[in-house]
Amino acid sequence: MRQSRSRLLAIGGREWALLGAILLASVVFSVASPFFATAGNAATIARNSTELMLAGLGMTLLLAIGSIDVSIGILMGLSAIAVAHALLASMAPALAVLVGPLTGAALGLVTASVVVLGRVPAIVGTLGLLGVYRMGVFALLGGQWLSGLPTGLTELLSARLLGLPLSVVVIVLAYLAVWLALRATPYGPHLLSIGNSEEKARLSGVPVTKVRFATFVLSGALTGLAASFYVASYRNVEMAIGSTLALDAIAAVVLGGTSILGGRCSLLGTALGVLLLRVLQNGLLLMGVPSLWQPVVTGALLIGVLAMDMPLARMGDLKARWALR
Template structure:
């Protein structure tokens, strides 16, 4: 029987090949796809999704989910923007992002954990609450005209080559990888995703771990909000409207088990890249933006069907060997 690590590795390789294939197809349809400016745009558009997707990876691996992540990013971005307009130091304003995200993540986690409500039901319910909070915080209009102080720090490059955003993302993913593989917290997270009741009987503090993962996911949304503000310097009313769908699709495509127990950080990276490459390519060839969520949803369903097929294949091999 192939190991979980081997299956994940196969999924990552398949995603990399899909990214290359998508690039070839879109270059043939639109030569501008491979231009330096367009490649930079694709990579830039991956930044927030990489961070939010990491949080979704941890949640799914634990057996949870959160469909409010786009609005959490929006609320954190509004907090950063308000502080910038009030004249606060940019570092203080930036710090507000992950703090607000962490606080909202704790609220979401508390509703799920202590309310004993299924995560999908709880976060769908909170979706309306957070959407109203965004509307109220914005006062029914865009938050615009933000000073460029954060852009000078977080939208720049080191030595004129490496974007600051990707240095931060690389560091965060490295910490997440080490936490999953080397710390009790990561091992407990995966154990809960495999079988929550067994994890509880084994003495794992299930409630604390679950609450902690929601807090981490919220903080990652807050960090993503820093880069969002640094790039766009405004917050629109529809902020983060499709981010949850994109993040869940990218993570599931990457090989993280939607039912819990398995995570692939590299798979999430490739999943994010594929989603953004497809969205950019469809824009270049003139596909209306209305249809882009349809494509993302189709990818998510396809990934779930593949996952189901892999599970059946593994089960069949185990049964044959046992016989």
């Protein structure tokens, strides 16, 4: 138990490397563009990071358990539509902001039912749901945008608390709540135990089905909360909402040191991975690189990190086997 928790919460070389990469990229882009090192651009990077911070937090838990959800972008779209309709129905902003995570949790429940109860491989099940959810977005929007939404939710999440925008406070509290759940409850050790070996975890008494089910629902709720932030920021919902969210979330989480094979995760690493990704995307855009190249950069980073991590993971497995002998 202690070993699992210490691995979960350790601040090591990966986190320091990410921090160094963020600082180095910031220096390079500051030299390359006079618009990068400005307060306004820093606010833009922070704003563009909010949804990914929350979706990445959920993806961290899914990857740690040895699973994945490639449908989170469309899940965010459906949740955003629900939030938009709540605002159009004159729902109070304090209640409308909850519509996102509730809708996301409900959709996460559907995903969990397919993957966990239906025993469908996560990549296959969530790809199938991606198609279903995409059709749902098209049907609900009718090929048109929901635009000009009321400003109440924007004003609520822009309000200051302890000198910070409420949206930033909510993200910090979300990370703190997950950290506490991983640190102070059996959920953390169970999560990593299942990620390392589901069969061994089951034999040792870990409630595998319940933990996996809860993780999909929690990831859905966090992505739904990201949808509330999206609606507050842009005050519209378009057809292409969340189209790159899954790729960005997986890339940021893997950059942060969470193993795509399960059994290892870092919440701090995820947050730093999100910031590095957004700094790179923002800096390249200011340098005149078309935004269409952003998924290429993200994909290349993901492939590069996996190319380095997979051999290291295999070496770790070999060392563990020899140690057992």
